[in-house]
Amino acid sequence: MNDMTPIAKVQTTLKDWETDQEVRWCPGCGDYAILKAVQRTLPEIGADPSKTVFVSGIGCSSRFPYYVESYGFHTIHGRAPAFATGIKLANPELDIWLVTGDGDGMSIGGNHTMHVLRRNLNCQIMLFNNEIYGLTKGQYSPTSRQGTNSPTTPLGSVDRPASPCAFALGAGARFIARGFDVSKELPNVLKAAHAHRGAAFIEIFQNCIVYNKDRFEEFAAPKGAEDRQLWLKNGEPMLFGKGTKGIALDAEALTLKVVDVTDGDWQAAGVIVHDVTNRSIAHMLVEMPFGPFPMALGVLYDDPRPTFEDAVLGQDHQAREGKVADLGKLLAKGQTWTVDDREGHPA
Known part of the structure; x- marks a missing residue:
């Protein structure tokens, strides 16, 4: 089946996607909110x-398949993309959701994440980023900020943190988005990812209530959020702060800058209109430092290209065309010989 052929839609409710399993994360964990957002979507x-099909690796986020009433695979640490690739090639009609974390997907599974993105397998990849190893009791992770105190960095981490979205763009991903666990916009981000044909990468900032509490409150807290969040909409100006500020391009430095918007005249201020197909601006949005800039959220980049399974299955179909399957002929092809017994009969 060509992946451009839409899967027939069915009518369900949120209850149809809930299993009989007790949902077991730490009380207050952001994973609860993400689960509900997915089940509503x-x-x-x-x-x-x-x-x-929900496919996960190892980590707190990887309990996800137990809680969604669908098919699911709880696989090996970091290897969920490899399983997802095999599942999609075996049955292209399946809708694959890959669930991973900043440790599972960016450390031991970094190479697998890279390959599923560059190959452009048609699937949704949700990377829960809590900037810590939660399941294994609070060690620092690839995305932990410098200075993070943990059992493995008691004096503070000296590592420069990895940026999941920058990694995904560098790996050739054609869809990049961001959201956070309790955001009302998260379902819209998930819908956009699902509508994309190819590997859709969504970084979801997730609060670890035990080992990294309130790490994202600086931009995720409801009070004053309009000044700290830039929700991107394709074809709309990059405005925040209730429309009083915007993002413009510094043509000389080839960087982004924050500008003031007077009387709603964003055009006069030079505010950029978001174009999800502009890869260069997507890179700049991913790299915007929070503080001087708001946090860029929503769909940062969306520019589809042919999928991996289409190419593989198309090649397979072409190779089979006009040929008749004959295992005996195949086995006898090339350099073969017959071993006779002592009386000259074939053994």
Whole structure:
């Protein structure tokens, strides 16, 4: 089946996507909110439980398949992309959701994440980023900020943190988005990812209530959020702060800058209109330092290209065309010989 052929939509409710398993994360964990956002999104996109698969690796986020009433694989640390690739090639009709964390997907599984992105397998990749190893009791992770105190960095981490979205762009991903666990916009981000044909990468900032509490409150807290969050909409100006500020391009330095918007005249201020197909601006948005800039959220980049499974299965179809399967002929092809017994009969 060509992945451009849409999967038939079915009518379900949130309850249809809830399992009988007790949801077990630490009380207050951001994973609860993400789970509900996904379970609310699936009926709205017309997903079919019999054709939906959640694939995870190892970590707190990787308990996800137990809690979604669909098919699921709880696999090996960092190897969920490899399993997802095999599942999609075996049955392209399946809708694949890959669930990973900043440790699972950016450390031991970094190479697998890179390859599923560059190959452009048609799937949704949700990377829960809490900037810590939660399941293994609070060690610093690839995304932990410099100075993070943990059992493995008691004097503070000296590592420069990895940026999941920058990594994804560098790996050739064609869809990059960001959200956070309790945001009302998260379902819209998930819908956009699902509508994309190819590997859709979503970084979801997730609060670890035990080992990295309130790490993202500086931009995720509801009070004053309009000054600290830039929710990107394709074809709309990059405005925040209730429309009083915007993002413009510094043509000389080839960087982004914050500008003031007077009387709603964003054009006069030089505010950029978001174009999800502009890869260069997407890189700049990913690299914007929080503090001087707001946190860029929503769909940062969306520019589809042919998928991996289309190429593989198309090549396979071409190789089979006009040929008749004959295992005996195949085995006898090339350099073969017959071993006779002592009386000259074939053994």
